[in-house]
Structures are given as structure tokens and as C-alpha cells.
Amino acid sequence: MRNNVPVDAAGPPEGIDFSLWGKSEGLPPGVRYPLACHLLDAAAAAEALWRDHVSPGVHETIAHGLDTTVDHAGTLIRHWAGLHDIGKITHGFQGQDATAPIRGYPAAEHRKAHDHVAAEWLQCALPEYGYPKDGRRPPTLMVAQLLGGHHGRFHQHVSVSSSAPLRALGYPDDAWETQRRLHLAAVTELLGHPAAPDQIDGTAAALVCGVVIQADWLVSQLSFIGRQLAGGLPATPGDLPRHLHRAREKVPALLGEAGLGRPAPRTGSFTAAFPSIDTPNGLQRSLAEHLPRLCEGPGLLLVTAPMGEGKTEAALYAAEVMGRAAGRCGLYVALPTMATADQMFTRVTTYLRRRNATPSTTTLLHGMAWLNPHYLSQQDTAPAEEQLPPDNPGSAEFRRLVEVSEWLRGRKRGLFADYAVGTIDQALMAALRSRHNVVRMLGLAGKTVVIDEVHAADSYMLALVTRLLNWLGRLQVPVILLSATLHHRTARTLIEAYLKGAGRRRNAAPIPTVAYPGWVYASAQSPHPVTVNPEPLETTQRKPLALHPREVSLTGDDTTALDRAIQEELAKLVEQGGCAAVIRTTVAEAQHTFHRIAEWSARHARATGTEPPEMYLLHARFPAQQRERVTEDIVHRLGANGAPNGQRPRSAILVATAIIEQSIDIDVDLMVSDLAPIHLLLQRSGRCWRHEHRGILARPAWATEPRLVVLAPHRTDAEDALPRGWSHIHHPSLLLRTHNLLRRWANQPVRVPEDVQELVDGMIDDTDLNPDNPHQDLDREATDLAYRSLGENAAIPPPGRATRDLYRLTDHDIDEAQVATRFGADTTRVVCCYSDSHGHRWLDEALSEELPETGELAHGGFSTGQVRAVLSRSLPVPGRWLEDHAEQAAPPETWLTSPHLCQIRLLVHRVGPDGSVHGPQLGGRRMYLDPRLGLVVEP
């Protein structure tokens, strides 16, 4: 470390110009907040964040990356935070405020954004303060770049080889330059001129940038600046120490209001964490017995087990053990969908409430979180809350312990809460080359990251998960992965990515194969031992599953044979009672089958003198509210609670798309499904006799075993036996392979979980499964590879390559649309509205509720109620459908001002004077919102 800091220790230098401002927006006319004050505020905030908020484990990681002690790292970070806006001392920036002309400074052409100026100027100025500019990882470059990135995007290094580099870059030796140097000197002096580090690791620099941004966001709040202004501003440089002192006094309260604390470790046994579980099951016992001994620092835990084996509780317990061992006691639970995230939020908050005696913050993170009634801020309190029992997440008492500050509800800040639950996308955005990704990475760094249902990720998303694990391993963040079915190679790839980030050598011993069901624990600390559960896991006894392929013609306009096949499977149900689900591949097929089965079952019931079965239809193309209602209904009638309460129908048939594959807790006596890849079929079969082990259901006599009938084509050798649309949903290679696999297993019941891994691995690896179409397998592999490389391209580079240059973390020489957490998601949300003969538009067919065209809030803004009324009727359609019909589908112009409404499009239905309804014709498609079927599309 160097110590040649050229600053006079006698006090801050004279001549600082307090009319140079740092903040003016939102302040009263003519009032501007001096830059020097803002810089010291940010330094004070960074200091407090480091002291009171950053996790002990993150302290270590950053200090290690700066090759110094935790204390010295803190001094450096507060110093750097105090320099972040130094680029505002330019004619370009100061001239922005037209109300105050600049006096005594030369004009300049120079118009670079102030963050860019910081990056350039500091690169030249820091060496005078002892920052090395040569070597493998010159700290000068790293610090300049990380401060230049405080708006969320990094700038490229400039080459500064000329003898007068600053002049060459457009910073001549003028009054501006004098002020920049004075500010730099004053801030450095006031913050104790810490010695420059010898080297800086890029991943640590990324986290430090996150801290600087967090500090800047905190002290840029108008309420805080207002308080600082009210306390009086410094008049001379001699007043600056007092300003810093005042900022230091105020900042802890600022962190408190924002909800930024440090979660306390949760300690105790499994039974203490889950008092409602009398006897932990095999998985939970195994982890409780072995994990505490294995965890001596950070690591990765992968758990593979079928649904219903208590994986969530096991993960929450493991997170306590692993978080404590790694000094990161926060928690992020990531799920594949918004619906599953909502459910998990309730479970996790209930658990945390039991585990935390002191108030803590928990956020729910996804695009529609604000619609969740359990996730309200203190401001919009539900009036009925007082009557709720204290255990209900909506109750006042509950919220006192699980609180969310307004600040944490702001964009991109939710991961700074102690605990968070949300979509996997929210975690993946930390690993995307998108703006402010370092803010998210910092949020994750202080937590144990749990990713539930990893199997739900496609190859694009898996590439992003892999890169994220790479970084989390490097940053020593504990990770827990949960999966129902996972190809063994995928499991290995994920573990390797984490360990590689943690520094594992390529030639290290191979990762042992994961047994199913089972768990693997990989230590992030050298020599990176990997442990597989020592004894086989005891699992819930399940009856073997009969997987029965039923071959029938699936192509062509005539569906008689197909309809009849389904009817034959369901005949006994109609006659004797029972519940079944039929899963079709496309929405149109589900609508068609629903229609046919409803007609037939009514007829057949009449003929046999029984009650017709209740019919349900579920797919994504229903208005949101209706979809939710149907879902609730199904779970209520066919779920675990229906049986004991007498809610289970005598007979019922649910027709659905793959939408019921995830997150719907129902139990059917029989399932019929279109052909799909085996891991998805197994996932679906999880709803067959799901609650059998609880012994709460009386099965009809015809249902002697859990049975999944798979509707498959006659032939297994050619693609044209499959309906054309299917190939866009599942690769034909996987469908034909699965079909052959099913034929092989047709007379042999599938034991769950024992046979699952063999089936899942076999579908991909067995060379005999698709002998006639080698080109098809190649095509699938090529497609997978393409998706994977698209994911890798959208992701930040691996931590090793980021160590020398942060630019690649956020550069935008790739298309914005390519930087997404999901690939090819071209979805538009539409609302079906109804236009009467006068051209008035309504939200309902009965013309009783108007389409909101003007906002009812003060400045024409739309109220939550109005937004909710529209969004609750919205449904997703492929964007392509609306492509050439912008005008026809255009929403009211006033919607463009609302971030929630501006993306919504309209499907205008005309209502005639006689009440007849006509849906819109968009190009070759006629659409109509059918009250029973959802959005029907006719070609």
C-alpha cells in the first residue's frame, strides 16, 4: 500500500465554490444543493451502509477483493462514494440550470454525461493520490470505472498515454479543473485519505459500485435534502467538517426509514423452525443430521425429490444453517412464476414471523406484486385488517413484524430487504448485461439464494442460471437449488458452474452423480469437497403409476377418433363418479375437447341415468380475474381440503393446457394427457392420486391405481404424425423419443421416485429411442445450443473475465430485446371491451362498467382501482396477432401516461342494439371472448 497522499493535513483547502450544485430538481425555485454537500452525504451513507447493513460475509468478500482489511475497505468505499459525482463540475452540467448563469468559469463545448466525466477524469487524477495505474489490475482504472458506473452502466477505459492527458481528453487547466481538484482534495482530506489498494478484483468492484449507488439513492431523496437544507448550509470550507458530522448523525435514521438493516442469524433445530411438523420426513432428517457438520463456509446445496416431500421446509432450514456459516443471513426465494411466488410469499412470511423476534423487512418481487393484497405498504392499509387473526399475513400484528418500507418498494431496490420472495427473473437480472445489474447482485450477495423448481427453466434460462451461479460461487454466496426432475448432466453443469466461480480447478475430481431422490452439498471453500447424501433417502410410499400410451390419429380435421378415445377413458367416470383431468397441448385443442366432452358426458349421463359430471376448463387465455376464479374453484373442489369438507364433486372433468403442470394443488383419480416430453408427463402425473398417502380420499371402484393415459400418434417414426403446431411447443425429437420410451414401459408400472431419474435421463441419452431420425436429434441439440449461446450472450461475462474490465458487464452493443430473462417472449396483454351503437366503450358485455378513459387522480393519473379494473380483465396473446392492427387495437391515448396501462391493447367487440356481440377481425383471425371457453380464435 502507498501513502504518498499529497494533502495538507491542516484542514480542507480554501476556495471551494459552494455555488457549484449537485442537486436542483424538485427543490424550490432558485434553491440548489451544493455538490460538496452531496458528496459528503453520499460518503456518510456509504459509511453507515458498510457499518450497519452490509453482511459480514460480504465484508469479507469485498475486503478480500481489495486485498485489505474490512476496516480499511470501509474507509476506501466511503471515500469513493464521496467522489461519485465529481464529474458534475463541468460547464456542460452546471449550465443545465438556466435560472442561474455561470459566472467566472469558461464556457466549453464538452458535453459528456457526468458519470462518464467521472470515469475519464478520475482515471487521470487518482494516480496523484497514490493509485497505481500500471500492473495487471491497476486500481486507478477500476476505481474510475466503478465510479463512472454509478448510473448503472459502465464506460470504456480511455487511453491516456499522452503527456498532457487531461487536456487531450477535453479537460484544460481552467477554473473548472481547479474546482475539481479542490473538491477531490477536500473530500479526500475530510474522509481520512485512505491509502490506495494495490489491486482490485472486478467482482468486488462491481459490489462496491452497488454500495455507492445505494448510498447515492438514499441521500438523493428530496426529504433528506430538505432536512439538510433546513439545518443550514456550509458557507466556507471550514464549515465542511460540521456538515459531514451532521450527515453522519442523520444517516442512521435514513437507513432505518428505508428499512435497511442486517438480518439476525436464525439458529435452532429443524423442529424449532417448524413446530407444526411432528416428525420430519427422510429428506428433512437427513439434512438436519448432516448439513450442520458439512457447512464450514459458503456452499451449494442441490435437492432433487418429487413434489410433496417437504422440499420447501427443508430449504428454509438449510438456508438457516448455510447462511449462518457464510455470514449472509438474508434470504431470496426464487420461483418460476408470479403465481407460485405469491403462494411462497405467504409461506415464507409465516415462517419468518416465527423465526424472528425483532422486526425485519420482507419484499415480494415480481411485475404484479402490487396487486397482491397481502403485500400492502403501511400507507394503503386494508380497513378490514384488524379483524384478521394475527397469523394471517394481512393482519396488523403480522405486518408489524414483516414490514416493507416505501423505499424498498421502489424499483430495483427490493433485494435490499432482509428477506425477499419473487420470480427467478428478479435474480437472473443480476446476471444480465442490463442497467443496474450490480445493484441486484449486491442485494443477492447478502443472502442465501434459493431457486425453487429449477427444472422449469429452458436452455436459454438455464444458461443465465449457470452464469449467475458462476458469480455467486465467486462471491461466496450460499445457494440452494430445488428440483423435481433434473437431467443428471444439468445437475452437474449447475454444480460445476458454482464451484468454478469459487475457484475449483478444471482438473479436480469429477462431481459425483446425484441420486434421485437425494441431495448434494458442494463447499465453496477449497478444496471444494462434494458430498452426496450418505444413506438413501426414505421417501413417502406411493403406489406405482400406470403410464399407458393410447395411440390414435392426432392429425387432420376429423377428430372423431380422438374424441372417442377420450370418451372411452372417461366412460366409467361418468357412470360411477370420480374426478379426472385431460391435458391438451394448445388452447384451441383444450377448448375443442372441452366442448366435445361436455356435450358427450351430458348425453352419456342421461342415457345411464346419472348426474352429468361437473366440467371445468382452464388455460391462460381467460381474463385474469376469471382465470383466478376458476383456479381457486378447482383447488377448492379437487384439492386436499375438498375431501374432508365434503366439497369434492361426485364426478368432475377438468380440461386444461399445460397451465396445471405447476403450482396447482389438486388430486384426480385419472389423468389423460397429450404426448409431451417424459419429464413433463411425470410432472403432470404428480396430480394423479396426489393426496393418496394422506388417506383422505375415497376412490371410485374403477380407479384401481394412479393412471396416466397418454394420447400419442399411431406412428413413432415420423414427425408428420404429430399436429403441426406441437413442434413449436415441444421438439418432435423429444416427443417421438418419449413415445418409444412409453411403449417400452407400457406393461411396467413406474415407481415414483425410484424410476424417475432413469426415465428422465433415458429420454435424452438412450441411443435406441429414435433410430429412424438421427437428424432430428441433431436438430434438437443444435436448437438447444443456439438457445444456450443466446443466453450466454445476454449474460454478464464469467467473473474471471470481468476482473480487469467492468465495461462488459453492461455494454450495449447487443440488442436491448436480447437482454431478457426469457427468450422469445412476444406477449401482449389485451382487454376485451364492448362498443355500443354510440361508440361508447365498456368493460363488460352488459354495458354496465365504462372503460376508464380519464384518470380520476389529481393530475389525470389513473387510480389503483382503475388500473386494477383493467388489468383484472386482461389476458395474454401472441404479439404477432396485433402486429398489423395497431390502430384497431389502440387503447385510449390517456393510457399512455400510465406505466401499467400503456402496454395494454384492446380487442373491441361490437354490441348490436339487439344485444348480439361481434368480436374483432384481425387480419385472418376472428376473435371472440366466450364466457365459458375464454378467448376463441377462428382462422
Added chain:
DNA sequence: AAGAAAAAAAAA
């Protein structure tokens, strides 16, 4: 030509 489900998008 044709299509499950899934998420997100404003910061100082």
C-alpha cells in the same frame, strides 16, 4: 405458417 406458459420494462 403457427404457438404452452412464463416475466419485464424510472431512478436519483
